[in-house]
Amino acid sequence: MTDFSLDAKTTALVVIDLQRGIAAMPTVPHSNDDVRARSAQLADAFRAKQALVVLVRVDPGPGGILFPRPITDVQRPPLGGSPDFAEIVPEMGPKPGDVIVTKHHPCAFNGTDLDIQLRRRGIQTIVLCGIATNVGVEATARIGFEYGYNLVFADDAMAARDAELHTASVSKYFPTIGRVRRTAQIVAGLI
Numbered sequence: 001m002t003d004f005s006l007d008a009k010t011t012a013l014v015v016i017d018l019q020r021g022i023a024a025m026p027t028v029p030h031s032n033d034d035v036r037a038r039s040a041q042l043a044d045a046f047r048a049k050q051a052l053v054v055l056v057r058v059d060p061g062p063g064g065i066l067f068p069r070p071i072t073d074v075q076r077p078p079l080g081g082s083p084d085f086a087e088i089v090p091e092m093g094p095k096p097g098d099v100i101v102t103k104h105h106p107c108a109f110n111g112t113d114l115d116i117q118l119r120r121r122g123i124q125t126i127v128l129c130g131i132a133t134n135v136g137v138e139a140t141a142r143i144g145f146e147y148g149y150n151l152v153f154a155d156d157a158m159a160a161r162d163a164e165l166h167t168a169s170v171s172k173y174f175p176t177i178g179r180v181r182r183t184a185q186i187v188a189g190l191i
Contacts, residue, residue: 004181004189006152008049011190012123015039016108016130016137016158018092019057021085027131027159029166038157038183039129040091045187047095052121054099056108058136059086066104107139115147125150127186129157134165141177151178154186 017023018039023032030038043053060067086102094100101114108114118126126149128137137158141151153174160166174180181189 004179004185006125006127006186006190008046008051008190010122011046011125011127011152012052012054012118012121013042013046013127013129014054014056014108014114014140015043015092016056016128016140017058017132018055018089018130019085020087020089021082022058022131023089025131025161027161028163030156030159032131032159035129035131035157035159036089036091038154041183042127042129042154042157042186043092043095043098045190046127047097049190050097051190052099052118052123053093053095053097054101054108054114054117055088055092055094056101056103056114056130056136056140057086057088058106059102059104061104068105105139106135107143108136109140109143109147118149123149125152127152127154129154129183131159132166133158133160134162134169135160138169138173141174145177152186153178153180154183155180157183 046053101112155170
């Protein structure tokens, strides 16, 4: 793993759901404060190299009407509620040049212009971080993989509400569709 580099011209950081209504909830194995700090560190490094930073937020709509609510064995708690729910956390920006993508599903590709934003800029590799590992990050990664993007996962800049779900994604699934690295390795490898 020492031979790791990312071309800043063809790599984008995609930050999933670091917004007031989600990033305030308790997370494991990394606290939401740690995820926010490491994601901000990644964003600062990408901006310093003039690499693309994409800030993704989920807007469930009034009363959660825009978020999927299919019949399931375990019902998910509704999203939204507060007027600032979809507001990006201040440490993430946005900064000039950042792209903001608003989604209404767990996956950042579904029903958004994320793919166009990336392809028109010649992006080949996506570095993913954010909350929650097993929901928004994994849903976006699955489609990103199917679309042919190279994926890198900042495992210490993501977290979930359940440690087992985070660990399963990071240790079992993500290595089969991309590369799992620490924030420091990604920052050091960005050229």
